Amino acid sequence: MEYFKNRLKDINQVLNDILVFEVILNSILIYLVVYLILMFTDISSLYALVPSLAYLLYATYQQLKKNKLIMVEKRYKFLNEKLRTAADNIHINNPIVKQLQLEVLNDLKKVYASTFMKPKQSSFKIFFAVVLSFVIILLAAHNIEFINIKGALKTPAQFRFGFGGVGNESGGNVAGVNGGNNNIYGQESIAQAGEEELQLNVPSFGFEITNIRDENKPEEEFEEFPSEITKLKECVEPPCVLEDNIPVERHELVKNYFLILAQK
């Protein structure tokens, strides 16, 4: 019976739509949750699409594979075994099968598509998706990154988690951790080497800058080698004595530099 065939098609179509809607909703939730997790790492958030799409494809296939008539029979006990018998014998034309189809069509009037939806669950999922979206938008403005996975992959032995100043008493190298401080140089305590502060003091030297290169001088005039080692060019094959050609005032400069270092 043509009408019965069409009715079965409708049932399949409606149930497919409901099941696929649930799957899409779940995959959106997966995407948002994974996106939120990836936000706290240095991995691109685009990777959140991977599990979401994988779930979408797998779950859609599984749901479409399901026998929709058995789903209806489980929900409506008065159709148990009747509906699938009528569907399996749809091509047989005899009075008993026609009678069965008429009975099933009559019973299908009491079947409502809304009974296959889970309105509470779906509403909760939609609400949760909206909340997650807002959380993501708010967190995105703060550029928070707790875990440096790429850094960990480069230097796994030196990697340590750090959150603010906690757990850093023993010092050591800490890679790219920002405990939420706006100071891009990090906290002062991080700059500690052991228990002592490093005091770096660059003493000034008493020298004048005398030999300033003229910037306007064309490039071609630049000598390949400084004049001090012109003799190096002449001496190609040993034995030869290399004499440097450093001016006397420069001698004094170098000598003084090393004297000061030695005194320190």
Place this chain on the structure above:
Amino acid sequence: MKNYKPIFDAIYKEASKVIVGQKELIEQIMIAMLCDNNALLEGYPGLAKTLTVRTLASLLDLNFSRIQNTPDLMPSDITGTYIIEEVSGKRTFKFQPGPIFANIVLADEINRATPKTQSALLEAMQEKQVTVGNETFVLDLPFFVLATQNPIEQEGTYPLPEAQADRFLLKIKVDYPSPEEEEEIINKYTTGIKIPTLKKILTKKQLLHLQTITKQVPIARDIKRYVVKIITATRKDKDLLQYGASPRASIGLVLASKARALINGRTYVSKKDIEAMAYPVLRHRIILNFEAERKGMTTDDAITHILDKVK
């Protein structure tokens, strides 16, 4: 198309005027008739087997004959024979039909007849015709053989071989009535109350039509697979069974389930029909092994075990 349940309810109601209880026996005999097949009735003497068959024959407007099998019964006693008839001084051979030329034949204690006599009956069951000499006589339809067996007093009997028992669709176990039913039997048959005349519920033509309708009852694919699972399980279960059922059992189980569905006013076969009919269809088609017999199991126990396994 109408619902056929009221017809069968009317048959039960009318039959209950004569037969007390035995509703399952009546139902299963009706199932065998709707499937255009034969049944083997097994029960102790005095359980109204003959009375039930005779009552059903009158309700369905069918000719009934009874054959009391004994070891000296000859095949010609069943099929009929040629006799010399003298008409106007002229002698001719005339065929005298035997008791098999009826619609319902009750073969009492079939296991007491010799194998040769049994085979004459079985040929009629299978072919729905009888060959005597050079002539073949087609039997009037519908034709059913309801054979009975006594589970006790097996000495001097010729048990039906499994290959021939397989030709019966059902093996119906006739049980004792309940105490209340037995009381009613005493009241009915010891107080001189006249048994009312039974009215005919179905005609031959209607019964033949119902046989056609029975085959048209649809069955779902997964239920067909369930039937095949059960039958193949009887062949694979070597823990309890020596021999399993043949494909004839699969056909029989499906047909019997269709008939049961129709009797219960349904237009489809249910799993419950399959499970209910598994017992009468399979109990004479499977053979228990020594281990099962040693444990005191019956074929019904083995069928229960298989149904639980297949579920």
